[in-house]
Amino acid sequence: MGLGQLASRALLRSSRLTTATRTSHFLRTIVSTPELHNSEAAAAQSQPEPDLPKRNPVGGARIHFPNPDDAIEVFVDGYPVKIPKGMTVLQACEIAGVDIPRFCYHSRLSIAGNCRMCLVEVEKSPKPVASCAMPALPGMKIKTDTPIAKKAREGVMEFLLMNHPLDCPICDQGGECDLQDQSMAFGSDRGRFTEMKRSVVDKNLGPLVKTVMTRCIQCTRCVRFATEVAGVQDLGMLGRGSGEEIGTYVERVMESELSGNVIDICPVGALTSKPFAFKARNWELKGTESIDVTDAVGSNIRIDSRGPEVMRVLPRLNEDINEEWISDKTRFFYDGLKRQRLNDPMIRGADGRFKTVSWRDALAVVAEVMHQAKPEEIVGVAGKLSDAESMMALKDFLNKMGGLENADVFLLVGTQPRVEAAMVNARIRKTVRATKATVGYIGPAADFNYDHQHLGTGPQTLIELAEGRHPFWSALSNAKNPVIIVGAGIFERKDKDAIFSTVEAIAKNANAVRPDWNGLNVLLLNAAQTAALDLGLVPESDGSIESAKFLYLMGADDVNVEKVPDDAFVVYQAVPTVGDARDDWKIIRALSEVAGAQLPYDTLSAIRSRIRTVAPNLLHTDEREPAAFSTSSLRPEIKEKMDMAPFETAVKNFYMTDSVTRASKIMAQCSALLLKK
């Protein structure tokens, strides 16, 4: 919430107050109001005031009526609004276009009702009510800008600021702090507290979250987030009264792959980003909306940069993909972008050393070698992080994240979503928590943060399920909306076709793929893999590298270097950065010209239109694409036999999955501290 927004709204309100004719609410007594018992008077009162300006819901708040009969009408500042039954007063106010100040309330967490900042006046209620915890009742008359509501907010703000240190100038939250903004908008300019402020010992929550616990206002958002969304019950509210504090009691770091989100939900500067500490102020940063590439989820992110330097990564709201959370890898890998970078073209000379050369020389050498090699000796390997216009998917291949919440039975085949795609895991956890969906898992023993049944470790269990012999089969076959998620590790196996056909058989038997429901999903490891599949780049086995004379590695850092023949000429192209480096596609375009096979595009829009013809879905960013699978397609007979070896873990280290995350110091700290067991 921007300060300017608040200020303008405050102005708007005061102007409305002066124009609208209202009865004074300074004096309130708890006596019966005879005019309300008079039906005519009541009817006259409930007439909406005609001069009220039209209001729009706050922050695009959506109203969904599950049952139209359950709609009730309430009045917010005299403005009638229709809401479904069961909504709270605060939600009703949001739909009516009134933003209620709040600290503890968060739409994605359970309601605590302990900060009292959302107090509003409700007609016929003897005292102000906490709107976040009060269900809206039919005909309720809610008043949000009366003297009573304003005085209540001012009083609450005075209490909150009583023990809050005045260290905004050295606080990292400064400029984007809810307490700062709301004390400007709703607080008083003076307090009556003259005693000593309390102080609280800082906690060690690991390498990502910095704590200054004296700033904490005990909203318990972080406790609820850790318990409900992240699924690690580490944080709690300790002590009582003025000695109350957030902590872990015994010293332990937050072992969650989503722990960075507590930084965003903390309304004050108690929990801030450790790597970002004292690096920049939020008003210096330029936000660029983007998509995360560290896993295949395609979380929507905002990259905050100052000049050419990426300062931090924040989530962007996308209800269908990542809601408003991102994983720690997404949030903190950015320092890897600054380290171990290839800034200029280099050629290894006869002495074995790399020498910086000009682009002209470099391209000429590559073109010459390329002409000498036979076509079958030329191998191109595209890496995980190859950039936007050449490959980056920006797409959610899983594509069914929203659909996951309607599922009642999950079958995870050789995939550990907690490390492979933390956001998918959070969705599954949300579903398991909300609807008690059952989860069956086939693969090596793994760490889950929700109830699951470990069915087996290898293809044997898969065959039993396909033949309906396994006890879990009854749950799967009786499920209304079963979801089967196949891990990317399967595709590294030699018998991948046999396994996938077995999985398809299970999906068919369980009726998981229907016109209205696609329950068969493949969870890939990174966005580029997704895009590569879409573009038709087929992953070949390492065998082709062995026979190569000319190897073109485009951002591919996971190639087994020992397999490359000694006499091969290797071109390595890395992700572009500052310096004399160029965009990936420009290099290839320049090379094509030097090599005499000029590619027909030389602008960004031209290459994008080429992508559109090859894979149109790649350019619909920010949208979920329905997964396109068909079980009925004509497939060649599977000849290879299934290998009974158990499935392997696809991601060994959550924090290090590609070259950028491996270069990141923060990710190294995380894997050193959090993964030692």
Place this chain on the structure above:
Amino acid sequence: MLGHLAAQRLREIRQAFRQIPQASRSFSTALNYHLDSPDNIVDLPWEFTDANKEKVKEIISHYPSNYKQSAVIPLLDLAQQQHGGWLPVSAMNAVAKIIEVAPIRVYEVATFYSMFNRTKVGQYHLLVCGTTPCMIRGSREIEDALLGHLGVKRNEVTKDGLFSVGEMECMGSCVNAPMITVADYSNGSEGYTYNYYEDVTPKRVVEIVEALRRGEKPLRGTQNPKRINSGPEGGNTTLLSEPKAPPCRDLDAC
């Protein structure tokens, strides 16, 4: 004039800082976070005794099987009685395991209630009521007498490990103020008692302490020989005759 005002303001500021910085007035015996000490380590094994395991079963049976966590307070109490009046972090972990919740949920409860001691206390934990009625009747002198006699500070254990003195909020014996409570952990959970000693004087509390030291069990309740329970000193002064029956309807007349 201005200099006078400035000097006055300076005095006020000094006065504000001269106060003992008591960030939070905590009745609890310990901090809100755990620090390892030789007798309080997270990994130290801790288990209920066989006799207490039966009690645990009995306590759990009071609650529906899907609401086991409701037993957290009685189980913590039992653990405290068994462990000589205080709860090491490993005992809290053991309780968390029994009621199948995350340990932090048990820590939250144990830190909330000041009756759960999270540092070592004496075998006889003496709690002086410090709430207004007792304070007016002299609870400060009682506490001073106890601390002076035992030679300890508040929440400190005597060298022989027998006694510790703490403060407590109102225990509802205001009519017999001032009062102290003696939590007796000397015989484990079987011989555990929690007795009120009311109408105490600085002299009488010292006598009670010495009696406890000798292994005696002084009579609980009012320590004023002229009073019976909460009755007035020297016997009743009102309601001396047989109480008259209340005026009832004559049911037979109906």
